Amino acid sequence: AGFDHLPVHARPVSLKRAVSNIVENALHYGGDAAVSLTREGRTAVLAVEDNGPGIPDNELAEVLQPFHRLDSARARNTAGLGLGLTIVQQILHREGGALVLKNRPQGGLRVEIRLPAL
Numbered sequence: 034a035g036f037d038h039l040p041v042h043a044r045p046v047s048l049k050r051a052v053s054n055i056v057e058n059a060l061h062y063g064g065d066a067a068v069s070l071t072r073e074g075r076t077a078v079l080a081v082e083d084n085g086p087g088i089p090d091n092e093l094a095e096v097l098q099p100f101h102r103l104d105s106a107r108a109r110n111t112a113g114l115g116l117g118l119t120i121v122q123q124i125l126h127r128e129g130g131a132l133v134l135k136n137r138p139q140g141g142l143r144v145e146i147r148l149p150a151l
Contacts, residue, residue: 036070039077040151043128048148051121052079055144058117059083063141077150082143087136096134097122121146 041048059066063083071078088096095101099119122132130148137143 036072039070039072041077041128041130041148042151043130043148047124047128051124051146052081054117054121055081055146059085059142059144062086072150075150077148079146079148080143081146082137082141084141087140087142088134090136093134093136097132 056066056068059081060083063085065083067082069080069082071080092101097118099116118132118134125132125146125148128148130146133145133147135143135145
């Protein structure tokens with residue numbers, strides 16, 4: 034949904050890595066991924082929404098910290114070191130952007146990649 038394209042000034046390989054990570058997380062943990070691109074003033078917002086369990090409100094900020102896992106069972110049953118969202122956040126900060134995580138009222142998670150639009 035939203036724009037077919039919306040130019041931003043960012044490193045394409047880094048941005049591709051960030052988007053891929055977010056979409057893969059939505060598919061893995063949420064079962065699906067709906068992607069939209071909108072503009073809010075001077076900000077491009079690429080949102081990825083899923084219908085999974087979301088993230089407990091008290092852990093939304095913590096999942097952006099290196100090596101943080103939501104639960105011990107997930108840590109044992111999935112590959113990786115818990116660095117995915119941390120890396121995405123670092124990529125976006127280098128590009129002058131931000132990563133925003135929000136639980137959806139109807140369930141699931143909304144992850145926003147926010148970058149300055151041209």
